[in-house]
Amino acid sequence: AQTVTQSQPEMSVQEAETVTLSCTYDTSESNYYLFWYKQPPSRQMILVIRQEAYKQQNATENRFSVNFQKAAKSFSLKISDSQLGDTAMYFCAFMNEFGNEKLTFGTGTRLTIIP
Amino acid sequence: ETGVTQTPRHLVMGMTNKKSLKCEQHLGHNAMYWYKQSAKKPLELMFVYSLEERVENNSVPSRFSPECPNSSHLFLHLHTLQPEDSALYLCASSRGGLGRTEAFFGQGTRLTVV
Numbered sequence: 001a002q003t004v005t006q007s008q009p010e011m012s013v014q015e016a017e018t019v020t021l022s023c024t025y026d027t028s029e030s031n032y033y034l035f036w037y038k039q040p041p042s043r044q045m046i047l048v049i050r051q052e053a054y055k056q057q058n059a060t061e062n063r064f065s066v067n068f069q070k071a072a073k074s075f076s077l078k079i080s081d082s083q084l085g086d087t088a089m090y091f092c093a094f095m096n097e098f099g100n101e102k103l104t105f106g107t108g109t110r111l112t113i114i115p
Numbered sequence: 116e117t118g119v120t121q122t123p124r125h126l127v128m129g130m131t132n133k134k135s136l137k138c139e140q141h142l143g144h145n146a147m148y149w150y151k152q153s154a155k156k157p158l159e160l161m162f163v164y165s166l167e168e169r170v171e172n173n174s175v176p177s178r179f180s181p182e183c184p185n186s187s188h189l190f191l192h193l194h195t196l197q198p199e200d201s202a203l204y205l206c207a208s209s210r211g212g213l214g215r216t217e218a219f220f221g222q223g224t225r226l227t228v229v
Contacts, residue, residue: 035217043116043203045220091158093218101146101165101211103218107157 002027004094006106013082014114020067021109023078023092029053031097034068036077039108040088048090051075053097079111087113118142121221128196129229135170136224138206141185146211147189148218149181152203164189165211196228 003026013019025034036048051059051068058066063083067076079086092106119140119180128134139149149161164183178200180192189206194199203225 033217035226037220043223043225045205045207046117047217047219050217099146101163101209102160103148103207103209104160105150105158 001105002029002094002096002102004092004104006090006092006109008109009107010110010112012112012114015084018078018080019082019111021079021090021092021111023075023077023106025073025075025092025094026072027094027096029096029098033095034066034075035093035095035103036064036066036075036087037088037091037093037105039091040085044074045091049077054076082113084113084115087096087111117219117221119206119208119219119221121204121224123224124148124222125225125227127227127229128193130196130198133192133194134207135193136204136226138189138191138221140187140207140219142208142210144208144210144219145186146209146218147183147186148205148207149189149191150205150207151162152205152223154202158205161191161204171183193226196226198228201226201228 005024032053034051049061063080089108091108094104146165151159161175162181182190203223206221209218210216219229
């Protein structure tokens with residue numbers, strides 16, 4: 001069974017600074033998908049960024065980028081130039097390429113951006 | 116707006132009541148999910164439907180009964196719940212199968228069992 005671990009329950013950073021959220025996972029599969037989701041106080045889970053395991057290049061979406069280390073099974077999220085609107089819970093998630101549609105989440109990191 | 120709509124947004128029910136949560140998506144997705152999100156606990160996957168067939172049932176008590184009548188709708192029928200079932204229930208959908216994509220979530224139903 002796949003597991004996803006987020007070892008930082010809470011983090012805070014000053015506005016405009018850079019912050020990195022960590023995520024590790026465990027799987028015996030070679031092809032899979034990894035995601036970072038954001039859940040603001042409004043409760044809406046929103047996809048931040050997506051990485052396909054067979055792609056070596058790290059995904060980037062504007063101020064958000066990942067550091068995907070397949071051998072280490074690590075998938076960290078870097079937020080540059082952090083903004084107050086980045087305050088939210090962040091969840092790392094895993095999905096197999098094949099098999100059932102199970103999407104497994106980590107426990108989340110509560111990120112607070114300080115003005 | 117993600118294209119996944121959940122109703123109701125809030126629900127308070129007694130332990131002897133029967134109620135249903137509804138989820139609807141018009142994204143053309145063929146996989147739908149129910150998750151339970153409790154305070155200070157990770158998201159718990161409850162059920163997964165792919166092509167309207169249940170493919171995952173994570174040892175969920177029988178007082179939760181899912182129904183997927185078509186690829187656009189997913190229900191969670193509730194009966195004789197316990198106070199510890201109070202939580203945020205999230206529905207999601209994704210394009211399953213080969214070339215699958217990320218899941219899109221609804222805004223959840225905040226359930227309180229009294």
